[in-house]
Amino acid sequence: MINVVETVENFxxxxxxxxxxxxxxxxxxxxxxxxxxxxxxxxxxxxxxMLQNTKLEIEILPGNCICDNCKKVFNLIEHKGECPSCGSEDWELLCGREFLIKEIVAC
Structure with missing residues (x-):
């Protein structure tokens, strides 16, 4: 978090x-x-x-992947790594490992 604060302050x-x-x-x-x-x-x-009085908002991004077999997009955690459409366990991760500064709202 200290690196995030430094990045935001520099920006x-x-x-x-x-x-x-x-x-x-x-x-x-x-x-x-x-x-x-x-x-x-x-x-x-x-x-x-300078962020001492700021509010922090956190948005959780889903861990979605795409099935290599049928190309259906599904949530990896919700479906325990198995495509709900065809049952395949071969998939490619699309998102869910991010840690990003999305927005800095100035007063």
């Missing part, structure tokens, strides 16, 4: 932003980043920075 300074209202992060459900831990450590990470 704000480069773009003449002096106050930020909300920081929106996107976290994939297959990511190694745990949203509740991000939420819990956010106050300590922003303490004493």
């Amino acid at each position: 704000a300074k480069q773009n003449g932003i002096t106050e930020i209202d909300t920081l929106v992060l996107q976290i994939g459900e297959l990511s190694s980043v745990v949203p509740r831990f991000v939420q819990a450590c956010y106050p300590a990470a922003v303490d004493g920075t």
